[in-house]
Amino acid sequence: MFILDNVPLSSYSTMRLGGKAQHFTEVNDRNEMASAINWALDQNMPFRVIGSGSNIVWTDDGFPGLLIQNKIQGFGTQNLTEAEVYITAGGGMSWDDFVAKTTELGLTGLEMLSLIPGTVGATPVQNVGAYGQSVSDTLVTLEVYDSQARDFVTLRASDCQLGYRTSIFKTSQQGRYAITGATFFLRHGNPQPPYYSALQQYCEARNLTELTPKAAREAVIDIRASKLPDPAVIANCGSFFANPVIPESQLLDLQTSYPEMPYWPIEGTNTVKIPAAWLMEAAGFKDYHDQATGMATWHAQPLVVINESAISTAQLLQFRQKVMDSVQQKFGITLTQEPELLGS
Numbered sequence: 001m002f003i004l005d006n007v008p009l010s011s012y013s014t015m016r017l018g019g020k021a022q023h024f025t026e027v028n029d030r031n032e033m034a035s036a037i038n039w040a041l042d043q044n045m046p047f048r049v050i051g052s053g054s055n056i057v058w059t060d061d062g063f064p065g066l067l068i069q070n071k072i073q074g075f076g077t078q079n080l081t082e083a084e085v086y087i088t089a090g091g092g093m094s095w096d097d098f099v100a101k102t103t104e105l106g107l108t109g110l111e112m113l114s115l116i117p118g119t120v121g122a123t124p125v126q127n128v129g130a131y132g133q134s135v136s137d138t139l140v141t142l143e144v145y146d147s148q149a150r151d152f153v154t155l156r157a158s159d160c161q162l163g164y165r166t167s168i169f170k171t172s173q174q175g176r177y178a179i180t181g182a183t184f185f186l187r188h189g190n191p192q193p194p195y196y197s198a199l200q201q202y203c204e205a206r207n208l209t210e211l212t213p214k215a216a217r218e219a220v221i222d223i224r225a226s227k228l229p230d231p232a233v234i235a236n237c238g239s240f241f242a243n244p245v246i247p248e249s250q251l252l253d254l255q256t257s258y259p260e261m262p263y264w265p266i267e268g269t270n271t272v273k274i275p276a277a278w279l280m281e282a283a284g285f286k287d288y289h290d291q292a293t294g295m296a297t298w299h300a301q302p303l304v305v306i307n308e309s310a311i312s313t314a315q316l317l318q319f320r321q322k323v324m325d326s327v328q329q330k331f332g333i334t335l336t337q338e339p340e341l342l343g344s
Protein backbone atom coordinates (compact mmCIF):
# COMPACT_ATOMS: atom_id res chain seq x y z
CA MET A 1 0.00 0.00 0.00
CA PHE A 2 1.40 3.35 -1.07
CA ILE A 3 0.43 6.24 1.22
CA LEU A 4 1.02 9.89 0.39
CA ASP A 5 1.05 12.66 3.01
CA ASN A 6 -0.38 16.19 2.92
CA VAL A 7 -2.25 15.80 -0.35
CA PRO A 8 -4.24 18.82 -1.65
CA LEU A 9 -7.94 17.98 -1.53
CA SER A 10 -8.80 20.34 -4.37
CA SER A 11 -7.81 17.47 -6.71
CA TYR A 12 -10.48 15.30 -5.07
CA SER A 13 -13.48 17.61 -5.41
CA THR A 14 -14.88 18.86 -8.71
CA MET A 15 -15.43 22.21 -6.91
CA ARG A 16 -11.59 22.32 -6.72
CA LEU A 17 -11.43 23.77 -3.21
CA GLY A 18 -10.30 22.57 0.20
CA GLY A 19 -7.28 22.06 2.45
CA LYS A 20 -5.12 18.94 2.60
CA ALA A 21 -5.63 15.28 3.43
CA GLN A 22 -3.23 14.12 6.12
CA HIS A 23 -2.82 10.81 4.24
CA PHE A 24 -4.03 9.56 0.87
CA THR A 25 -4.09 6.22 -0.94
CA GLU A 26 -5.67 4.71 -4.04
CA VAL A 27 -7.14 1.19 -3.99
CA ASN A 28 -7.47 -1.02 -7.06
CA ASP A 29 -8.95 -4.20 -5.62
CA ARG A 30 -10.87 -5.57 -2.63
CA ASN A 31 -7.74 -6.57 -0.72
CA GLU A 32 -6.25 -3.11 -1.06
CA MET A 33 -9.52 -1.61 0.21
CA ALA A 34 -9.49 -3.88 3.27
CA SER A 35 -5.79 -3.16 3.96
CA ALA A 36 -6.23 0.60 3.68
CA ILE A 37 -9.22 0.67 6.03
CA ASN A 38 -7.54 -1.67 8.53
CA TRP A 39 -4.39 0.51 8.46
CA ALA A 40 -6.49 3.51 9.53
CA LEU A 41 -8.53 1.52 12.07
CA ASP A 42 -5.37 0.11 13.69
CA GLN A 43 -4.23 3.66 14.40
CA ASN A 44 -7.62 4.93 15.47
CA MET A 45 -7.43 7.29 12.53
CA PRO A 46 -10.48 8.62 10.65
CA PHE A 47 -10.77 7.39 7.06
CA ARG A 48 -13.02 8.29 4.15
CA VAL A 49 -13.68 6.35 0.95
CA ILE A 50 -14.37 8.50 -2.09
CA GLY A 51 -14.92 8.07 -5.82
CA SER A 52 -14.17 11.06 -8.02
CA GLY A 53 -15.22 13.87 -5.65
CA SER A 54 -18.11 15.14 -7.77
CA ASN A 55 -20.38 15.41 -4.73
CA ILE A 56 -17.91 16.59 -2.10
CA VAL A 57 -16.86 20.01 -0.85
CA TRP A 58 -13.80 19.85 1.43
CA THR A 59 -13.30 22.31 4.27
CA ASP A 60 -10.25 24.58 4.21
CA ASP A 61 -8.93 22.81 7.32
CA GLY A 62 -8.69 19.59 5.34
CA PHE A 63 -9.13 15.96 6.34
CA PRO A 64 -7.22 14.70 9.40
CA GLY A 65 -6.99 11.04 8.44
CA LEU A 66 -6.67 8.63 5.51
CA LEU A 67 -8.49 9.48 2.29
CA ILE A 68 -9.06 6.35 0.18
CA GLN A 69 -9.88 6.74 -3.50
CA ASN A 70 -11.78 3.77 -4.88
CA LYS A 71 -10.44 2.69 -8.28
CA ILE A 72 -11.79 -0.87 -8.26
CA GLN A 73 -12.80 -1.82 -11.82
CA GLY A 74 -14.79 -4.76 -13.19
CA PHE A 75 -17.89 -5.54 -15.24
CA GLY A 76 -19.85 -8.79 -15.47
CA THR A 77 -23.23 -10.05 -16.64
CA GLN A 78 -25.38 -12.96 -15.54
CA ASN A 79 -28.41 -13.85 -17.67
CA LEU A 80 -31.44 -14.74 -15.58
CA THR A 81 -33.87 -15.26 -18.46
CA GLU A 82 -33.77 -14.25 -22.11
CA ALA A 83 -34.96 -10.79 -21.14
CA GLU A 84 -33.54 -10.27 -17.64
CA VAL A 85 -29.94 -9.79 -16.58
CA TYR A 86 -27.89 -9.11 -13.47
CA ILE A 87 -25.07 -6.67 -14.19
CA THR A 88 -22.23 -6.24 -11.72
CA ALA A 89 -19.62 -3.48 -11.69
CA GLY A 90 -16.60 -2.61 -9.58
CA GLY A 91 -17.25 0.27 -7.19
CA GLY A 92 -14.50 2.43 -8.69
CA MET A 93 -15.68 2.08 -12.28
CA SER A 94 -16.80 5.30 -13.97
CA TRP A 95 -20.58 5.45 -13.64
CA ASP A 96 -21.07 6.81 -17.14
CA ASP A 97 -18.86 4.12 -18.72
CA PHE A 98 -20.98 1.57 -16.88
CA VAL A 99 -24.26 3.08 -18.12
CA ALA A 100 -22.84 3.20 -21.67
CA LYS A 101 -22.01 -0.52 -21.53
CA THR A 102 -25.52 -1.42 -20.37
CA THR A 103 -27.13 0.55 -23.19
CA GLU A 104 -24.73 -1.01 -25.72
CA LEU A 105 -26.13 -4.36 -24.57
CA GLY A 106 -29.68 -3.08 -25.24
CA LEU A 107 -30.56 -3.09 -21.54
CA THR A 108 -33.04 -0.65 -20.04
CA GLY A 109 -33.02 0.62 -16.45
CA LEU A 110 -30.07 3.01 -16.23
CA GLU A 111 -30.12 4.94 -19.52
CA MET A 112 -31.73 8.06 -17.97
CA LEU A 113 -28.78 8.28 -15.56
CA SER A 114 -26.35 8.99 -18.41
CA LEU A 115 -23.61 11.61 -18.09
CA ILE A 116 -23.78 11.76 -14.29
CA PRO A 117 -20.18 12.15 -13.10
CA GLY A 118 -18.64 9.85 -10.52
CA THR A 119 -18.16 6.19 -9.76
CA VAL A 120 -20.52 3.21 -9.51
CA GLY A 121 -19.81 2.77 -5.78
CA ALA A 122 -20.88 6.31 -4.93
CA THR A 123 -24.29 6.15 -6.62
CA PRO A 124 -26.15 4.38 -3.77
CA VAL A 125 -24.82 6.92 -1.24
CA GLN A 126 -27.26 9.61 -2.32
CA ASN A 127 -29.41 7.27 -4.43
CA VAL A 128 -28.47 9.07 -7.62
CA GLY A 129 -31.40 10.00 -9.79
CA ALA A 130 -32.28 11.93 -12.95
CA TYR A 131 -34.94 12.03 -15.69
CA GLY A 132 -37.32 9.80 -13.77
CA GLN A 133 -34.87 6.99 -12.91
CA SER A 134 -33.07 6.33 -9.63
CA VAL A 135 -30.40 3.84 -8.70
CA SER A 136 -32.90 2.37 -6.21
CA ASP A 137 -35.16 1.29 -9.12
CA THR A 138 -32.70 -1.39 -10.30
CA LEU A 139 -30.05 -1.90 -7.59
CA VAL A 140 -30.15 -5.44 -6.17
CA THR A 141 -27.11 -5.89 -3.93
CA LEU A 142 -23.91 -4.19 -2.88
CA GLU A 143 -20.63 -5.78 -1.97
CA VAL A 144 -19.17 -3.73 0.88
CA TYR A 145 -16.27 -3.84 3.30
CA ASP A 146 -17.77 -3.46 6.77
CA SER A 147 -15.27 -1.54 8.88
CA GLN A 148 -17.00 -2.66 12.10
CA ALA A 149 -16.79 -6.37 11.31
CA ARG A 150 -13.56 -5.93 9.33
CA ASP A 151 -15.01 -8.21 6.67
CA PHE A 152 -16.77 -8.13 3.31
CA VAL A 153 -20.55 -8.52 3.41
CA THR A 154 -23.38 -8.31 0.89
CA LEU A 155 -26.10 -5.74 1.52
CA ARG A 156 -29.47 -5.97 -0.20
CA ALA A 157 -30.74 -2.73 -1.72
CA SER A 158 -33.79 -3.03 0.54
CA ASP A 159 -31.46 -2.82 3.58
CA CYS A 160 -30.01 0.52 2.46
CA GLN A 161 -33.01 2.85 3.05
CA LEU A 162 -32.59 4.40 -0.38
CA GLY A 163 -34.72 7.56 -0.58
CA TYR A 164 -34.65 10.93 -2.32
CA ARG A 165 -30.90 11.72 -2.35
CA THR A 166 -30.34 9.65 0.77
CA SER A 167 -29.45 6.20 2.12
CA ILE A 168 -27.96 4.59 5.24
CA PHE A 169 -24.53 5.50 3.82
CA LYS A 170 -25.33 9.19 4.43
CA THR A 171 -27.29 8.74 7.66
CA SER A 172 -27.31 5.94 10.27
CA GLN A 173 -24.31 4.01 8.89
CA GLN A 174 -22.26 6.93 7.60
CA GLY A 175 -18.59 5.97 7.20
CA ARG A 176 -19.11 2.30 8.14
CA TYR A 177 -19.18 0.63 4.72
CA ALA A 178 -16.90 0.90 1.69
CA ILE A 179 -18.81 -0.07 -1.44
CA THR A 180 -16.58 -2.26 -3.59
CA GLY A 181 -19.15 -3.60 -6.07
CA ALA A 182 -22.79 -3.21 -7.12
CA THR A 183 -25.27 -5.49 -8.91
CA PHE A 184 -28.27 -4.21 -10.87
CA PHE A 185 -31.28 -5.99 -12.37
CA LEU A 186 -31.85 -4.81 -15.94
CA ARG A 187 -34.08 -5.90 -18.82
CA HIS A 188 -33.66 -6.11 -22.56
CA GLY A 189 -36.11 -3.72 -24.19
CA ASN A 190 -36.92 -0.06 -24.52
CA PRO A 191 -37.84 2.52 -21.89
CA GLN A 192 -41.57 3.16 -21.97
CA PRO A 193 -43.03 6.58 -22.89
CA PRO A 194 -44.24 9.03 -21.73
CA TYR A 195 -40.74 9.98 -20.63
CA TYR A 196 -39.70 12.53 -18.03
CA SER A 197 -40.94 15.95 -19.19
CA ALA A 198 -37.68 17.40 -20.59
CA LEU A 199 -36.99 14.18 -22.51
CA GLN A 200 -40.58 13.92 -23.70
CA GLN A 201 -40.41 17.47 -25.09
CA TYR A 202 -37.07 16.64 -26.75
CA CYS A 203 -38.65 13.60 -28.45
CA GLU A 204 -41.79 15.43 -29.54
CA ALA A 205 -39.71 18.20 -31.12
CA ARG A 206 -37.91 15.52 -33.17
CA ASN A 207 -40.91 13.24 -33.87
CA LEU A 208 -39.31 10.40 -31.92
CA THR A 209 -41.98 8.03 -30.66
CA GLU A 210 -39.91 5.18 -29.25
CA LEU A 211 -36.34 5.21 -27.97
CA THR A 212 -33.94 2.33 -27.57
CA PRO A 213 -31.85 2.50 -24.37
CA LYS A 214 -28.92 3.74 -26.49
CA ALA A 215 -31.04 6.43 -28.19
CA ALA A 216 -32.46 7.50 -24.82
CA ARG A 217 -28.91 7.77 -23.49
CA GLU A 218 -27.88 9.94 -26.43
CA ALA A 219 -30.93 12.19 -25.95
CA VAL A 220 -30.26 12.57 -22.21
CA ILE A 221 -26.62 13.41 -22.93
CA ASP A 222 -27.72 16.01 -25.46
CA ILE A 223 -30.15 17.63 -23.01
CA ARG A 224 -27.75 17.52 -20.05
CA ALA A 225 -24.85 18.92 -22.05
CA SER A 226 -27.00 21.91 -23.02
CA LYS A 227 -27.95 22.60 -19.40
CA LEU A 228 -25.02 21.60 -17.20
CA PRO A 229 -21.34 22.57 -17.17
CA ASP A 230 -18.73 19.86 -17.67
CA PRO A 231 -16.94 19.56 -14.29
CA ALA A 232 -13.69 18.77 -16.13
CA VAL A 233 -13.82 22.31 -17.54
CA ILE A 234 -15.87 24.38 -15.04
CA ALA A 235 -15.48 23.66 -11.32
CA ASN A 236 -18.85 22.61 -9.88
CA CYS A 237 -20.61 19.82 -7.98
CA GLY A 238 -23.85 19.71 -9.99
CA SER A 239 -27.00 20.77 -8.11
CA PHE A 240 -25.76 22.66 -5.08
CA PHE A 241 -29.07 22.72 -3.19
CA ALA A 242 -31.65 19.98 -2.72
CA ASN A 243 -35.26 20.74 -3.65
CA PRO A 244 -36.91 21.79 -0.36
CA VAL A 245 -39.99 20.02 0.96
CA ILE A 246 -42.60 22.27 2.64
CA PRO A 247 -46.08 21.72 4.15
CA GLU A 248 -49.03 22.22 1.76
CA SER A 249 -50.31 24.95 4.11
CA GLN A 250 -47.10 26.97 3.55
CA LEU A 251 -47.48 26.53 -0.22
CA LEU A 252 -51.04 27.91 -0.04
CA ASP A 253 -49.78 31.00 1.84
CA LEU A 254 -46.94 31.51 -0.65
CA GLN A 255 -49.29 31.14 -3.63
CA THR A 256 -51.15 34.29 -2.62
CA SER A 257 -47.96 36.26 -3.44
CA TYR A 258 -46.44 33.82 -5.98
CA PRO A 259 -49.28 32.06 -7.84
CA GLU A 260 -46.82 30.84 -10.48
CA MET A 261 -44.64 28.96 -7.94
CA PRO A 262 -44.09 25.41 -9.29
CA TYR A 263 -44.34 22.39 -6.98
CA TRP A 264 -44.61 18.60 -6.97
CA PRO A 265 -47.02 17.01 -4.48
CA ILE A 266 -45.50 14.20 -2.39
CA GLU A 267 -48.16 11.52 -2.22
CA GLY A 268 -49.75 10.82 1.15
CA THR A 269 -47.67 13.37 3.10
CA ASN A 270 -49.44 16.79 2.99
CA THR A 271 -46.13 18.18 1.79
CA VAL A 272 -44.84 19.43 -1.56
CA LYS A 273 -41.41 19.70 -3.14
CA ILE A 274 -40.42 23.09 -4.56
CA PRO A 275 -37.75 23.36 -7.27
CA ALA A 276 -34.75 25.05 -5.61
CA ALA A 277 -33.76 26.38 -9.05
CA TRP A 278 -37.00 28.37 -9.27
CA LEU A 279 -36.50 29.81 -5.77
CA MET A 280 -32.94 30.84 -6.60
CA GLU A 281 -33.94 32.43 -9.88
CA ALA A 282 -36.83 34.30 -8.24
CA ALA A 283 -34.44 35.49 -5.52
CA GLY A 284 -32.20 37.03 -8.19
CA PHE A 285 -29.52 34.35 -8.64
CA LYS A 286 -29.94 33.55 -12.34
CA ASP A 287 -26.55 33.81 -14.08
CA TYR A 288 -25.28 35.59 -10.97
CA HIS A 289 -21.57 36.38 -10.64
CA ASP A 290 -20.48 37.24 -7.12
CA GLN A 291 -17.41 39.48 -7.30
CA ALA A 292 -16.90 39.29 -3.52
CA THR A 293 -16.34 35.52 -3.47
CA GLY A 294 -15.49 34.41 -7.02
CA MET A 295 -18.53 32.11 -7.02
CA ALA A 296 -21.38 32.20 -9.55
CA THR A 297 -24.46 30.36 -10.77
CA TRP A 298 -24.49 28.59 -14.14
CA HIS A 299 -26.35 30.59 -16.81
CA ALA A 300 -28.51 27.69 -17.98
CA GLN A 301 -29.27 26.30 -14.50
CA PRO A 302 -29.05 28.50 -11.37
CA LEU A 303 -29.01 25.44 -9.12
CA VAL A 304 -25.47 24.71 -10.29
CA VAL A 305 -23.06 26.84 -8.28
CA ILE A 306 -19.74 27.22 -10.08
CA ASN A 307 -16.33 28.23 -8.84
CA GLU A 308 -15.07 30.95 -11.17
CA SER A 309 -12.15 32.28 -9.14
CA ALA A 310 -12.63 31.35 -5.47
CA ILE A 311 -9.53 30.00 -3.76
CA SER A 312 -11.06 28.90 -0.46
CA THR A 313 -14.08 26.98 0.74
CA ALA A 314 -14.75 29.92 3.08
CA GLN A 315 -15.61 31.97 -0.03
CA LEU A 316 -17.96 29.26 -1.26
CA LEU A 317 -19.65 29.11 2.15
CA GLN A 318 -20.01 32.91 2.17
CA PHE A 319 -21.78 32.73 -1.19
CA ARG A 320 -23.91 29.80 -0.01
CA GLN A 321 -25.04 31.91 2.96
CA LYS A 322 -25.92 34.82 0.69
CA VAL A 323 -28.18 32.59 -1.44
CA MET A 324 -29.74 30.88 1.59
CA ASP A 325 -30.42 34.21 3.35
CA SER A 326 -32.07 35.69 0.23
CA VAL A 327 -34.32 32.66 -0.31
CA GLN A 328 -35.17 32.55 3.39
CA GLN A 329 -36.07 36.25 3.49
CA LYS A 330 -38.18 36.12 0.32
CA PHE A 331 -40.00 32.81 0.80
CA GLY A 332 -39.38 31.66 4.39
CA ILE A 333 -37.85 28.47 2.96
CA THR A 334 -34.51 27.06 4.12
CA LEU A 335 -32.32 25.62 1.39
CA THR A 336 -29.99 22.75 2.25
CA GLN A 337 -26.72 21.94 0.54
CA GLU A 338 -26.67 18.77 -1.59
CA PRO A 339 -22.92 18.00 -1.94
CA GLU A 340 -21.44 16.87 1.36
CA LEU A 341 -19.20 19.28 3.25
CA LEU A 342 -16.40 17.07 4.54
CA GLY A 343 -13.25 17.62 6.57
CA SER A 344 -12.52 18.94 10.02
Ligand SMILES: Cc1cc2nc3c(=O)[nH]c(=O)nc-3n(C[C@H](O)[C@H](O)[C@H](O)COP(=O)(O)OP(=O)(O)OC[C@H]3O[C@@H](n4cnc5c(N)ncnc54)[C@H](O)[C@@H]3O)c2cc1C
Nearest residue numbers: 050051052053054055118119121122128129130179237238
Ligand atom coordinates in the same frame (compact mmCIF):
# COMPACT_ATOMS: atom_id res chain seq x y z
C1 LIG B 1 -22.20 18.31 -13.36
C2 LIG B 1 -22.77 17.38 -12.32
C3 LIG B 1 -24.01 16.81 -12.52
C4 LIG B 1 -24.56 15.94 -11.57
N1 LIG B 1 -25.80 15.42 -11.80
C5 LIG B 1 -26.36 14.61 -10.88
C6 LIG B 1 -27.68 14.08 -11.10
O1 LIG B 1 -28.30 14.31 -12.14
N2 LIG B 1 -28.22 13.29 -10.14
C7 LIG B 1 -27.54 13.00 -8.99
O2 LIG B 1 -28.10 12.28 -8.15
N3 LIG B 1 -26.29 13.48 -8.76
C8 LIG B 1 -25.69 14.28 -9.67
N4 LIG B 1 -24.44 14.79 -9.44
C9 LIG B 1 -23.73 14.47 -8.17
C10 LIG B 1 -22.67 13.35 -8.28
O3 LIG B 1 -22.25 13.17 -9.60
C11 LIG B 1 -23.18 12.01 -7.74
O4 LIG B 1 -23.55 12.14 -6.40
C12 LIG B 1 -22.13 10.90 -7.87
O5 LIG B 1 -22.69 9.65 -7.55
C13 LIG B 1 -20.89 11.12 -7.00
O6 LIG B 1 -19.92 10.17 -7.39
P1 LIG B 1 -18.40 10.32 -6.95
O7 LIG B 1 -17.70 9.06 -7.31
O8 LIG B 1 -17.82 11.56 -7.50
O9 LIG B 1 -18.56 10.40 -5.38
P2 LIG B 1 -17.77 11.35 -4.31
O10 LIG B 1 -18.12 12.75 -4.62
O11 LIG B 1 -16.32 10.96 -4.41
O12 LIG B 1 -18.39 10.87 -2.98
C14 LIG B 1 -19.70 11.23 -2.61
C15 LIG B 1 -20.05 10.57 -1.26
O13 LIG B 1 -20.08 9.16 -1.42
C16 LIG B 1 -19.12 8.53 -0.56
N5 LIG B 1 -18.54 7.44 -1.33
C17 LIG B 1 -18.01 7.51 -2.57
N6 LIG B 1 -17.62 6.30 -2.98
C18 LIG B 1 -17.90 5.45 -1.98
C19 LIG B 1 -17.72 4.05 -1.80
N7 LIG B 1 -17.16 3.29 -2.75
N8 LIG B 1 -18.11 3.49 -0.63
C20 LIG B 1 -18.68 4.24 0.34
N9 LIG B 1 -18.88 5.57 0.22
C21 LIG B 1 -18.49 6.16 -0.92
C22 LIG B 1 -18.11 9.61 -0.22
O14 LIG B 1 -17.46 9.37 1.01
C23 LIG B 1 -19.02 10.83 -0.15
O15 LIG B 1 -19.71 10.80 1.08
C24 LIG B 1 -23.85 15.64 -10.38
C25 LIG B 1 -22.58 16.21 -10.18
C26 LIG B 1 -22.04 17.07 -11.14
C27 LIG B 1 -20.68 17.66 -10.92
